[in-house]
Every structure is written in structure tokens, then in C-alpha cells.
Amino acid sequence: MWCGNDVHCAMYQHNGEEIFVIDGHVHLWDATEENIKHEGGEEFIQCFYDYHTTFTPEDRQWTVDEYRKYGADRMVEDLFGNAAADMAIFQPTYLTDFYEDGFNTTEQNAELAEEHPERFVLNGTFDPRDGEEGLEYLEDLHESYDIPGVKLYTAEWRGESKGWRLDDEEAFEFLEKCSELGIENIHAHKGPTIRPLNRDAFDVADVDDAASSFPELNFVVEHVGLPRLDDFCWIAAQENNVYGGLAVAAPFAQNRPGKFSEIMSELLWWLGEDRILFGSDYALWNPDWLVEEVLEAELTQEHRMEYGVEWDLETKKKVMGENAAELYDIDIEEKRRQFQDDEISREFDLGDHYASEEPAAADD
Amino acid sequence: MTGTEADGSTSALSRTAVRDRLDRVTDPELDRSIVELEYVDRIEIDGDRVDVEFTLPTAWCSPAFAWMMAVDARDEVESLSAVETARITLREHMHEAEINRGVNEDLSFAETFPDADGDVAAVRAELDEKARVARQYDAVETLLEAGLDAEAIVALRPRDLERPEADGDDVAVGATADATEAVAVYVRDRSFAVSVPAEPIERYLEKAHEIDLVSGPDDVLFRTPEGEPIDADSFDLVHQRGRLAQVNMSSQGGICDGLREAREGRLAADD
Structure with missing residues (x-):
């Protein structure tokens, strides 16, 4: 059921109810050949592209050249043009060993985020292997951008190192710094890895110790730990400050609906509906079709019976936006008022849709 | 499980016997046979020597997992009494050179990847x-x-x-x-x-x-x-x-299947 760019069939409406969508995981990357300095950079983007084509409907797939660099304008249109998403959270991926200027750094993302601060949340990052310098960089990010969260790549290679763990002593220093600066949301990439060699590519257990040691921080495990969904759910069942980010799992809705139903049922069973966050991982997948697919997805009768969980309107509202709003102190009602007349609503003629509860606006 | 193969007791070595042995090798992450998963591209028999080629769903598949499959394939095929040497070739993987050398020269994982921390065990x-x-x-x-x-x-x-x-x-x-x-x-x-x-x-x-x-x-x-x-x-x-462990494996299986198809499409288009 495509809505395309027809905003009157727009996606923020689902069964007559408004669903405020915060895309919890987006990137603005540059994988052009000029920016690649190590063969890993090329392999990385090709790997991403395989993920893209595997889980994107054929008529929505990009060419690899579009995919290497799409730019800010296209990103804004894809996210907000048909109101697929109402807001989005930037999660940086540095990969500076692979890419000359990085793949998508906080600074690069900031250019767009600062243009539309009402629509974007800008997260930073840290790498405990950077030591003192890294702590200073984290403080800089805090001062420059007031980042509310960080995205972490524990499996990133750097020089001789094959990765790090969230429960390392050095990592704890950085988490303490986050706590001190009020950077509350710790997004750990625990999923498909960058240059996985052995153990570091495999483990989600380090989140457990970190989460119980820093109860004041929220740990969002991106990609719900796949291919370690079992370890992730077991940890999350015991640590109530551990959340699951749906990036990678969400697009199963499109071409493996039975699998989506099963994964979602597991997540709802182990974590409950308050600790699951939607994310497209844009531009891996595009919210302009993905949001609709996830909202339209259903749990199979068999899974509903087996797990006793529902993917109903209330659950969708939480997963698609309210849970992220809670973590990021976003007032959804205030945002709706603000979006009646912000630059993006004017650009894409969306003002009416934020104007009232009614699907059609009075002054139309 | 098959378990009915000739076990090399006859002198003529058949491709079926080799396949049945390879069928016992699992993708450790999915707990499914590499034959069933269609990773095996080619089996060549030349007297008492067997060549096996295989490809994984992604070039990024953990080298540790790739290593386990390569070593298990070698050991399974060499367990046939009619086989003197099994030569394993992993294709289209970012660490294929190291893995192929290691497995065919009987090196350990640590010798093959001296910069890896920890062992594959x-x-x-x-x-x-x-x-x-x-x-x-x-x-x-x-x-x-x-x-x-x-x-x-x-x-x-x-x-x-x-x-x-x-x-x-x-x-x-x-x-x-x-x-x-x-x-x-x-x-x-x-x-x-x-x-x-x-x-x-x-x-x-x-x-x-x-x-x-x-x-x-x-x-x-x-x-x-x-x-x-x-x-x-x-x-x-x-x-x-237990249910969760199954869902995890089959979900990863879904990802791998999809990636393999996408990759084959891309490699075919590059040819």
C-alpha cells in the first residue's frame, strides 16, 4: 500500500490515528571513491549496499552511485517529504581508518542538524582508546553541540586494536564522563560488524555490566544485537535501562513478514513495549517506504497466541516515537504545534497535517 | 542427518560421498548444513585428492566462522578413507588468502591470524x-x-x-x-x-x-x-x-540468505 508522495494519504496517519514517528537511527554519509582511503572503505559500502538491496523493494532500490553520497537535500526529502518521519536522530559512524574525512562524523551530520534543529537530534561518539584526547573530544562535542547521546562502535579496528568493550576500565571512564555531562543515551552498535576478526565481533555481554554500573544512563543496543538477539534479550530482560533499536530488524517487515512477526514477538515478550525504538538506519533503508511497512505489519495469529503480545496501535505509537521521545525529552504535542509552521513543513506543504487532529485542514 | 554414506569403504570415491560428508559441516552461526545453505560451489575429485570450493553470504562473514567451516570441511572430507588430501578454497572473502593458506597448510587459527586476539575455540x-x-x-x-x-x-x-x-x-x-x-x-x-x-x-x-x-x-x-x-x-x-535461540539463528539465516542472493546478483553483474 504505497502512498508515494501523496501527503493526504500520509504515513503519520494509521487507522485514523496520528502516529508521531521519530526515526531513531539515521546517517548522512560520504562513501564516494574520493573519500575512500583504504580498501575496507569500499568493502564497507558494498556490504551496506547488499543489505540495502536485500531488504528494499525492487522499485525503491537506489543505484550504488546514488548510495555512495546522497546529500542533505535528498535526505530531508526522504525523511520528511511525505511525513514518513517527523523527527530523526543522527548516529555518527566515523570509520576514519577507511574514509579520508570519515564516513559520517558528528561534525558532518551537524551541518544538516543545525539547519533544522527542531527536526534532528544530533548524537556524538567516543572511543576509549583515544584516552585523554578522547575525553576532551567528548567534552568538545558536548560544548559545541550539547549532544544528548553517543553512538559507539565497539568492533571498530584502530591501528593494532581489534575493538574494545563497554565494560573495559577505560570505557567506564568515558561513561562516567557522559553521566557527568548529562549525555544519557548510549547507542551501542551490536550487529553486523566492520572488520570482525573473532570475539569482538560476537559479543553483547559487555552491555550487561555497563548497564548495571550506570543505571542513570540508557543503553540502546542497535540492531537488537542481531545476530545475538538471544544474548541481547536475556540481558535486556534483567537490565531495565537496556533498550532495543530496530534498525536491520525493521525491514524484515517488507520481504520476510513472518520473520518480522517472530522477532517483534520476541522483543515484546522479553523487553515489553516501552523499550523498543524504531530506526531506519537511513540510507541503508528509507523511511519513505519503511515506516509504512512497519506500521502495516502484523503479527501472525500463531505468534500472537504463542507469545501473548500485540503489535497494536498503542504499541506502535510507543515504538515508532514515544519511547524515543521519552529518552530524548521530546514533547510530542509541542513538536506538533511547532511543525505546523517550520521550514520543512513549509517546504513540503505539511503544515495542515500538523494543524489539527482532523485529517483535512480547515484553511485548505 | 544422513549417516548412511559409504564411509569410504568402497574404493571408488563418489561425489555423493563427499557431499554427504560436507553435509555434516554446519555454518556455526546458523546450525545448518553448508550443503543445505548452498555455500558449496564445486566438488572435484582427482584420484585420492578432492577439491572443494565454497562461498559465504558476505565477504565480511567473520573470519573465525569462515575458518571453522573451512577446517571442518577439510576434516570431514579427509575422514573418507579413499581421500588422501582435501583442498579447500574459500572464494570472494576478504580474508580468503589467509584462510585458504592456513587450512591447506594445516596451520592453526592463531598462526593464520597472528594479530587476532583470543582463539577460535x-x-x-x-x-x-x-x-x-x-x-x-x-x-x-x-x-x-x-x-x-x-x-x-x-x-x-x-x-x-x-x-x-x-x-x-x-x-x-x-x-x-x-x-x-x-x-x-x-x-x-x-x-x-x-x-x-x-x-x-x-x-x-x-x-x-x-x-x-x-x-x-x-x-x-x-x-x-x-x-x-x-x-x-x-x-x-x-x-x-530455547525458542529465542532458535529465532536468533533463523533470523540471521534470513539475513544471510538475502545477502547471498544480493551478492550473487552483484557478482554476476560484474562479470
């Missing part, structure tokens, strides 16, 4: 354990369907399982079975037995034996993911964790 053990937990789910489901309750299931030991043979002798379970066979499960101090399909039970036992979790007839059969006997009160939770 720990990774293998962890994946084996997950495979066991997932297989346990199927075995326990089978028993629940047969009407056994939690208390009876957590108390089971290998000595309680018997496979009736055609000649009338009861044989302890552990050898491979085909899908139609049944196994008798004795409960309540052997006061009665129920008959259940053998396949899920044997698949479980195979893995539990392999990792030495269940070795003697008196060992507790089913365990928590941590390897402990199951308390009847926590039976439901442990069973749910």
Missing part, C-alpha cells in the same frame, strides 16, 4: 552451546506434545530413552535416526513410556554429546543455557530461551 564453544539450546527447544517441544510435563522433562536422563529396534532389542538412543523413527521415553521411575519422534531428540543428543555436556547415561539430559540442570519452576523461562 572459545567462539566455537559459544556457538555450539547456542546450537544445543536451540535444538533442546525442538526436543522439549516434542516431549510436551507427547504429554510430558515440566517435572518429568527436567528429570530425564539418557537411560530413560530407548529406541525400539525391528529385531526386538532396545537400543540406547544416540545413533542417527531417520525422520520416521520413534523413541520411547520412560518416565515416573520407568512406570510407563511414551513414544515420540526420534529426530529432534537425536539431533539434540548429538550436540549435547559433542560438547560433552551429556556423556553418561545418568547425566541430566536438558540444561539451562548456562549448562545447569533445570529447576521445574524455571522450566518455562528456560524453554522460552
Whole structure:
């Protein structure tokens, strides 16, 4: 059921109810050949592209050249043009060993985020292997951008190192710094890895110790730990400050609906509906079709019976936006008022849709 | 499980015999055969020498996993008495050169990847354990369907399982079975037995034996993911964790299938 760019069939409406969508995981990357300095950079983007084509409907797939660099304008249109998403959270991926200027750094993302601060949340990052310098960089990010969260790549290679763990002593220093600066949301990439060699590519257990040691921080495990969904759910069942980010799992809705139903049922069973966050991982997948697919997805009768969980309107509202709003102190009602007349609503003629509860606006 | 191959006892080496051996090699992350997963591209037989080529769903597939499959393939094929040497070639992988050299020169993982931290054994053990937990789910489901309750299931030991043979002798379970066979499960101090399909039970036992979790007839059969006997009160939770382990594996399987298709499409287009 495509809505395309027809905003009157727009996606923020689902069964007559408004669903405020915060895309919890987006990137603005540059994988052009000029920016690649190590063969890993090329392999990385090709790997991403395989993920893209595997889980994107054929008529929505990009060419690899579009995919290497799409730019800010296209990103804004894809996210907000048909109101697929109402807001989005930037999660940086540095990969500076692979890419000359990085793949998508906080600074690069900031250019767009600062243009539309009402629509974007800008997260930073840290790498405990950077030591003192890294702590200073984290403080800089805090001062420059007031980042509310960080995205972490524990499996990133750097020089001789094959990765790090969230429960390392050095990592704890950085988490303490986050706590001190009020950077509350710790997004750990625990999923498909960058240059996985052995153990570091495999483990989600380090989140457990970190989460119980820093109860004041929220740990969002991106990609719900796949291919370690079992370890992730077991940890999350015991640590109530551990959340699951749906990036990678969400697009199963499109071409493996039975699998989506099963994964979602597991997540709802182990974590409950308050600790699951939607994310497209844009531009891996595009919210302009993905949001609709996830909202339209259903749990199979068999899974509903087996797990006793529902993917109903209330659950969708939480997963698609309210849970992220809670973590990021976003007032959804205030945002709706603000979006009646912000630059993006004017650009894409969306003002009416934020104007009232009614699907059609009075002054139309 | 096949288990019916010639075992190299005949001198003529057939491709089927090699395939049957390779069928025993699993993708450790998915607990599914590399033959079934269509990773094997080519089998060439030249006298007592066998060449096997295989490709994985992504060039990024963990080198540790790729290593396990390459080594297991070599060992399985070389276990045929008609085979002197198996040469394994992993294709289209970012570490194919190291892995092919290591596996064909009989190097260890640590020698092959001197900059890797830790050894492959720990990774293998962890994946084996997950495979066991997932297989346990199927075995326990089978028993629940047969009407056994939690208390009876957590108390089971290998000595309680018997496979009736055609000649009338009861044989302890552990050898491979085909899908139609049944196994008798004795409960309540052997006061009665129920008959259940053998396949899920044997698949479980195979893995539990392999990792030495269940070795003697008196060992507790089913365990928590941590390897402990199951308390009847926590039976439901442990069973749910088995379900979760299965969902994890099959989800990753879905990703791998898709990536393999996408990659084959891309490689074909590049040709």
C-alpha cells in the first residue's frame, strides 16, 4: 500500500490515528571513491549496499552511485517529504581508518542538524582508546553541540586494536564522563560488524555490566544485537535501562513478514513495549517506504497466541516515537504545534497535517 | 542427518560421498548444513585428492566462522578413507588468502591470524552451546506434545530413552535416526513410556554429546543455557530461551540468505 508522495494519504496517519514517528537511527554519509582511503572503505559500502538491496523493494532500490553520497537535500526529502518521519536522530559512524574525512562524523551530520534543529537530534561518539584526547573530544562535542547521546562502535579496528568493550576500565571512564555531562543515551552498535576478526565481533555481554554500573544512563543496543538477539534479550530482560533499536530488524517487515512477526514477538515478550525504538538506519533503508511497512505489519495469529503480545496501535505509537521521545525529552504535542509552521513543513506543504487532529485542514 | 554414506569403504570415491560428508559441516552461526545453505560451489575429485570450493553470504562473514567451516570441511572430507588430501578454497572473502593458506597448510587459527586476539575455540564453544539450546527447544517441544510435563522433562536422563529396534532389542538412543523413527521415553521411575519422534531428540543428543555436556547415561539430559540442570519452576523461562535461540539463528539465516542472493546478483553483474 504505497502512498508515494501523496501527503493526504500520509504515513503519520494509521487507522485514523496520528502516529508521531521519530526515526531513531539515521546517517548522512560520504562513501564516494574520493573519500575512500583504504580498501575496507569500499568493502564497507558494498556490504551496506547488499543489505540495502536485500531488504528494499525492487522499485525503491537506489543505484550504488546514488548510495555512495546522497546529500542533505535528498535526505530531508526522504525523511520528511511525505511525513514518513517527523523527527530523526543522527548516529555518527566515523570509520576514519577507511574514509579520508570519515564516513559520517558528528561534525558532518551537524551541518544538516543545525539547519533544522527542531527536526534532528544530533548524537556524538567516543572511543576509549583515544584516552585523554578522547575525553576532551567528548567534552568538545558536548560544548559545541550539547549532544544528548553517543553512538559507539565497539568492533571498530584502530591501528593494532581489534575493538574494545563497554565494560573495559577505560570505557567506564568515558561513561562516567557522559553521566557527568548529562549525555544519557548510549547507542551501542551490536550487529553486523566492520572488520570482525573473532570475539569482538560476537559479543553483547559487555552491555550487561555497563548497564548495571550506570543505571542513570540508557543503553540502546542497535540492531537488537542481531545476530545475538538471544544474548541481547536475556540481558535486556534483567537490565531495565537496556533498550532495543530496530534498525536491520525493521525491514524484515517488507520481504520476510513472518520473520518480522517472530522477532517483534520476541522483543515484546522479553523487553515489553516501552523499550523498543524504531530506526531506519537511513540510507541503508528509507523511511519513505519503511515506516509504512512497519506500521502495516502484523503479527501472525500463531505468534500472537504463542507469545501473548500485540503489535497494536498503542504499541506502535510507543515504538515508532514515544519511547524515543521519552529518552530524548521530546514533547510530542509541542513538536506538533511547532511543525505546523517550520521550514520543512513549509517546504513540503505539511503544515495542515500538523494543524489539527482532523485529517483535512480547515484553511485548505 | 544422513549417516548412511559409504564411509569410504568402497574404493571408488563418489561425489555423493563427499557431499554427504560436507553435509555434516554446519555454518556455526546458523546450525545448518553448508550443503543445505548452498555455500558449496564445486566438488572435484582427482584420484585420492578432492577439491572443494565454497562461498559465504558476505565477504565480511567473520573470519573465525569462515575458518571453522573451512577446517571442518577439510576434516570431514579427509575422514573418507579413499581421500588422501582435501583442498579447500574459500572464494570472494576478504580474508580468503589467509584462510585458504592456513587450512591447506594445516596451520592453526592463531598462526593464520597472528594479530587476532583470543582463539577460535572459545567462539566455537559459544556457538555450539547456542546450537544445543536451540535444538533442546525442538526436543522439549516434542516431549510436551507427547504429554510430558515440566517435572518429568527436567528429570530425564539418557537411560530413560530407548529406541525400539525391528529385531526386538532396545537400543540406547544416540545413533542417527531417520525422520520416521520413534523413541520411547520412560518416565515416573520407568512406570510407563511414551513414544515420540526420534529426530529432534537425536539431533539434540548429538550436540549435547559433542560438547560433552551429556556423556553418561545418568547425566541430566536438558540444561539451562548456562549448562545447569533445570529447576521445574524455571522450566518455562528456560524453554522460552530455547525458542529465542532458535529465532536468533533463523533470523540471521534470513539475513544471510538475502545477502547471498544480493551478492550473487552483484557478482554476476560484474562479470
